[in-house]
Amino acid sequence: MAAWGERLAGxxxxxxxxxxxxxxxxxxxxxxxxxxxxxxxxLKQSGLKVRFCTNESQKSVGELVRLLRxxxxxxxxxxxTSPAPATCQILKERGLRPYLLxxxxxxxxxxxxxxxxxxxxVIAEAGEGFSYQNVNDAFRVLMKLENPVLIxxxxxxxxxxxxxxxxxxxxxxxxxxxxxxxxxxxxxKPSPEFFKSALRAIGVEAHQAIMIGDDIVGDVGxxxxxxxxxxxxxxxxxxxxxxxxxxxKADGYVDNLAEAVDLLLQHADK
Amino acid sequence: MAAWGERLAGxxxxxxxxxxxxxxxxxxxxxxxxxxxxxxxxLKQSGLKVRFCTNESQKSVGELVRLLRxxxxxxxxxxxTSPAPATCQILKERGLRPYLLxxxxxxxxxxxxxxxxxxxxVIAEAGEGFSYQNVNDAFRVLMKLENPVLIxxxxxxxxxxxxxxxxxxxxxxxxxxxxxxxxxxxxxKPSPEFFKSALRAIGVEAHQAIMIGDDIVGDVGxxxxxxxxxxxxxxxxxxxxxxxxxxxKADGYVDNLAEAVDLLLQHADK
Numbered sequence: 001m002a003a004w005g006e007r008l009a010g011x012x013x014x015x016x017x018x019x020x021x022x023x024x025x026x027x028x029x030x031x032x033x034x035x036x037x038x039x040x041x042x043l044k045q046s047g048l049k050v051r052f053c054t055n056e057s058q059k060s061v062g063e064l065v066r067l068l069r070x071x072x073x074x075x076x077x078x079x080x081t082s083p084a085p086a087t088c089q090i091l092k093e094r095g096l097r098p099y100l101l102x103x104x105x106x107x108x109x110x111x112x113x114x115x116x117x118x119x120x121x122v123i124a125e126a127g128e129g130f131s132y133q134n135v136n137d138a139f140r141v142l143m144k145l146e147n148p149v150l151i152x153x154x155x156x157x158x159x160x161x162x163x164x165x166x167x168x169x170x171x172x173x174x175x176x177x178x179x180x181x182x183x184x185x186x187x188x189k190p191s192p193e194f195f196k197s198a199l200r201a202i203g204v205e206a207h208q209a210i211m212i213g214d215d216i217v218g219d220v221g222x223x224x225x226x227x228x229x230x231x232x233x234x235x236x237x238x239x240x241x242x243x244x245x246x247x248x249k250a251d252g253y254v255d256n257l258a259e260a261v262d263l264l265l266q267h268a269d270k
Numbered sequence: 271m272a273a274w275g276e277r278l279a280g281x282x283x284x285x286x287x288x289x290x291x292x293x294x295x296x297x298x299x300x301x302x303x304x305x306x307x308x309x310x311x312x313l314k315q316s317g318l319k320v321r322f323c324t325n326e327s328q329k330s331v332g333e334l335v336r337l338l339r340x341x342x343x344x345x346x347x348x349x350x351t352s353p354a355p356a357t358c359q360i361l362k363e364r365g366l367r368p369y370l371l372x373x374x375x376x377x378x379x380x381x382x383x384x385x386x387x388x389x390x391x392v393i394a395e396a397g398e399g400f401s402y403q404n405v406n407d408a409f410r411v412l413m414k415l416e417n418p419v420l421i422x423x424x425x426x427x428x429x430x431x432x433x434x435x436x437x438x439x440x441x442x443x444x445x446x447x448x449x450x451x452x453x454x455x456x457x458x459k460p461s462p463e464f465f466k467s468a469l470r471a472i473g474v475e476a477h478q479a480i481m482i483g484d485d486i487v488g489d490v491g492x493x494x495x496x497x498x499x500x501x502x503x504x505x506x507x508x509x510x511x512x513x514x515x516x517x518x519k520a521d522g523y524v525d526n527l528a529e530a531v532d533l534l535l536q537h538a539d540k
Contacts, residue, residue, distance in 0.1 A: 128401070129402070130402040132399070133398070135437060136435075136436060139428070139435065139437050140435055157448060157450075157451075158409070165410055165413055171405075171448055172445060174444045178427060179438070179440070179441040181427075
């Protein structure tokens with residue numbers, strides 16, 4: 001593999017995944033990953049453009065940012081690209097009234113959306129909300145529609161909590177796709193539209209940007225397909241096998257965000 | 271389409287799906303589909319070989335047969351091919367100790383199976399048992415194994431209860447496959463092995479047999495891929511679109527089992 005200087009040359013903007021990179025979530029909120037609070041601060045002071053790019057859909061952006069600030073991170077709502085606001089815009093543009101299969105904590109993001117007499121299903125990580133009854137209700141909505149629409153906030157396979165691996169929304173998206181025969185539209189990583197909206201927010205071109213994430217497919221593969229570079233951190237949901245993934249090869253593997261930032265501050269354009 | 275006489279020529283054996291063909295299940299047990307009790311009786315008196323071939327895995331075979339007898343059907347346990355006993359045989363042969371993601375009512379079928387320290391996952395229609403916690407537990411078992419094995423009792427998309435359509439095991443099989451990257455082994459229809467074991471039980475060759483079911487893919491398509499003929503009934507989970515399915519064309523569509531039996535008694539070999 002080329003030297004870091006070559007691999008990071010010309011980087012002007014950094015997209016940061018949040019869960020598994022900044023912190024690990026758990027039932028009581030979450031814990032910062034060692035060195036990450038300081039790494040975010042150093043990155044923001046460096047002159048590189050920084051944008052947080054998350055598929056978080058268990059919490060509203062407001063809640064997420066409050067939690068991260070409590071953990072010591074320098075972050076504000078305006079710096080975050082997340083799928084719920086993007087979904088609300090799509091629903092309004094297309095006149096869609098969703099059945100919401102989502103976490104209660106994120107319901108407030110959809111306050112302005114008409115959910116009467118649903119003509120589509122919106123699915124997001126719902127934890128215990130993925131009861132048989134709720135998933136079946138969503139399925140029945142799809143089966144009753146002449147032109148069924150299924151929107152999924154991300155398509156992650158799983159994420160990591162301190163208690164262990166947790167099924168992510170993608171598993172339930174696949175369940176609904178299979179049962180109903182409807183192909184989901186994914187809002188969030190790895191959708192190119194989603195990465196592009198994060199890049200637009202910081203005015204950086206894809207070839208000048210690098211994604212840092214713990215998900216080899218959703219973060220690394222998704223960003224690379226948009227023309228960005230991508231590093232995988234060995235925190236969060238990282239598993240050793242990821243470094244030999246059959247389809248996706250990161251531009252670099254680092255132990256954690258702190259190491260990624262060390263390398264960026266040394267080699268990237270500022 | 272050819273005349274019925276031609277389509278049914280040479281039929282000596284009949285495989286009957288149960289749910290949606292003989293009866294519709296509901297929370298309180300189920301109701302016989304009009305004309306089906308009499309149709310089964312007439313079929314068995316006709317001299318044609320009859321075998322019940324079901325993916326039922328919400329109830330033990332014993333319970334299912336008791337229920338059907340209460341509804342008036344002439345049926346005994348020895349006449350039923352169902353996936354749980356076939357799965358137990360596979361588990362024993364391969365020294366597999368399952369984590370059971372199954373309905374409580376069918377747990378007794380696995381009484382003789384060692385479930386300590388699981389080295390595989392067995393999934394069957396579990397209704398409310400498909401809680402997030404239970405599905406996640408199964409997922410974690412798969413992720414911990416070096417050679418993960420996932421066995422699914424059927425791969426149905428949905429079935430019909432009197433209250434409406436219900437997600438079937440296939441949806442959750444797909445969820446686990448996607449999240450864990452493990453391909454499931456299906457025991458039950460449409461697995462060719464399963465159809466063949468039903469045919470062996472009545473000593474009939476595939477080309478002399480016909481399947482009658484309500485599932486265009488699992489019953490009709492599966493049986494046809496084994497060299498059998500297959501009729502779809504317009505009861506149970508049948509939907510009008512099934513008659514224009516892109517991949518599967520039944521050898522005939524009939525309103526219900528009674529009509530199928532009328533035609534068989536008129537045209538099949540006896």
